[in-house]
Amino acid sequence: MRMGKKWGLYKAGGRSQPVTCIYCGRLVPRIKAIEVRRRPPIDLRSIPGVDRRRVFLPREKGYACISCAKHRRLIK
Numbered sequence: 001m002r003m004g005k006k007w008g009l010y011k012a013g014g015r016s017q018p019v020t021c022i023y024c025g026r027l028v029p030r031i032k033a034i035e036v037r038r039r040p041p042i043d044l045r046s047i048p049g050v051d052r053r054r055v056f057l058p059r060e061k062g063y064a065c066i067s068c069a070k071h072r073r074l075i076k
């Protein structure tokens, strides 16, 4: 029989890797970062004949630190 309760003693290696804030470039722990999606720098309106609803826009995932997220009203 295994006791499943001692897992909390182990260090969560790799689980809380720091992420880089896309606004200020600071390294913040991931639990303290807010996930944001950057808009692609392509303006589809500048491309003629493109149906915006049919084009899949890859959105870059990024993280913002709390102060930047507050500043940019990403969090309430």
Ligand SMILES: [Zn+2]
Pocket (backbone or CB within 6 Å): 021, 022, 023, 024, 025, 026, 064, 065, 066, 067, 068, 069
């Ligand atoms: Zn920041």
